[in-house]
Amino acid sequence: MSGRKKAPTMADIAREAGVSPMTVSRAFKAESYVNAETREAILSAADRLGYVMDKTAAGLSSKKTGFVAVTIPSINNANFADTVRGLTDGLRERGLQVLLGYTNYDVVEEERLVRQLLMRRPEAIIVTGGVHTPATRRILEASAVPVIETWDLPKDPIGTVVGFSNAEASAQLVRHLVETGRNKIAFIGGDASRDTRGHDRRKGFLAEMERQGLDPTRQVEAGQPPISMREGARALQRLLEQWPDTEAVMCVSDLAAFGALTECQRRGIAVPADLAIAGFGAYEIGEICVPPITTVDPDCYEIGSLAAQVVLTSLSQDALEAGSPVVRISPKLIARASTQG
């Protein structure tokens, strides 16, 4: 069983190695000037005693905690996972560590989490989305660290933004369905609020349908976001009960779209001949299932990469508040068999 003893400190190492604590401190910083032999002696003493530096103490003193706080809605989502990978990869080279929290798609939980994370003094904080409680907003604005909002294009950003227009991406999908000959197009998504990106996709659907002179009323609300495959399947049932002549359905995510597809399989509805299906997010499942599902790829990894760059920039040049505070991504449509052929 792991012990309950107290951890050795720099002072212990210093004593063991016969130097001052300050020299120990230097020995652990790669760039600082320490006699090679002295350093070796110190590191070996540290190893002998099982020393692990206390970064909270280091941070208190140096004002550099060496970590960046990141909040994502869910820890079970390939899209956000890719963004976090992009962040981790981008920050690692500068020695910054990512500390992760998840909000469960809940702005109140987000407020709790942001408060907690800020208390640990991250060097920057990256949040998903541009909708927060008023308190979260205030806290973030008052905080002394760079704030980056991702996955969205908030009208009134707190700090920097790395995102895309979910509404425009939806509109792209509508146009694709119209171009492939469908007019009676439906939308399946979660209830309003909560998942604001999903909400924006719905709004984008509505706006583009009207622009195309089509009827935008075929909409199903499938429950609390994030809606799952199961909810996608159930939503398709409801959709076909109410509007049996629907020609195409676009779903708030590939997961819901796949659920809808399975429902078609169970009912013997041919996709895309009887019904076209489109999703969102370029999840693996949409590529592998039969038939593969048309989707939109927002380039999630790139969002993380760019956010990491923004962090590094803000951290280096203190004064020059970098050029544009909005880094805009362009999601790409991926047309597959579920809507054509």
Added chain:
Amino acid sequence: MSGRKKAPTMADIAREAGVSPMTVSRAFKAESYVNAETREAILSAADRLGYVMDKTAAGLSSKKTGFVAVTIPSINNANFADTVRGLTDGLRERGLQVLLGYTNYDVVEEERLVRQLLMRRPEAIIVTGGVHTPATRRILEASAVPVIETWDLPKDPIGTVVGFSNAEASAQLVRHLVETGRNKIAFIGGDASRDTRGHDRRKGFLAEMERQGLDPTRQVEAGQPPISMREGARALQRLLEQWPDTEAVMCVSDLAAFGALTECQRRGIAVPADLAIAGFGAYEIGEICVPPITTVDPDCYEIGSLAAQVVLTSLSQDALEAGSPVVRISPKLIARASTQG
């Protein structure tokens, strides 16, 4: 843009409210005795100045950092997500926050991560699996905090264990396939090493096949774990090239199993009539796809819940090193249409 000013401290609040810093400190602890009016004045002063307590300083002084470190292999996995939910829910009520890191199924990355997390002085650390680099092991053993290994039953645990036998779960699946009349059974999983839980499942397959007097050589290695749906599909191709008369295939996870299922759909192989398919993990996809896939449910949330309880116990009774250091879960077989009917 968020500011670059320095954050107010307790001393600032104390001055503003006309009390001592110590009183401010007490005002923020719910249980401590502070005059109601004084507390109100302090909290309002704090609010006015946008004060956010520095928990790193608090932890340095009190030796209680208020967080628990958790490492998982992937942030895109429903199973681990459920475990983390169980942990978060169980620890929240005691005011402990979960700080998450992911290892990418890589023990070297795990070592890096564990080192980093330990430098921030968590009150406990929870890792996935029982296989680590020697250095990771040493560091964890030397650390002054409770260590919990999950999702596995390591032979030589570092601290406490909350897990199950992946091999035995596999064996269960083999028996199910034999009982439903299959003899020519194959296994699809990742290459050895890396994902040790997957490796154990493979070993369990092999052992039980031999126990049943069946030929265990039908095994496909599908690449670096975690293997995806796509790799599951490709593995099925290879399997059928080499052993076209295979009657059943069990996959290291439901995701791989679903990939295999899609390959059957593309080739016109009837499941389960021509080929039975089983997975692992009770992912949503196995329940919703057509036909639904037989699987094993390890009760991931429960693993997290129990681990949280272990943490709380270790943290309260310092001396009494709780009863058994191994909490053993029993995964349940879920038989579905992909192997029967």
Added chain:
DNA sequence: TTGAAAGCGCTAACAA
């Protein structure tokens, strides 16, 4: 290249 002194922001322990 090394060391000494001071202090980061907070809380434990004691005193009033």
Added chain:
DNA sequence: TTGTTAGCGCTTTCAA
């Protein structure tokens, strides 16, 4: 109920 003192483990700053 409130305040004072000391110090958590490290780094900054200055001096040697």
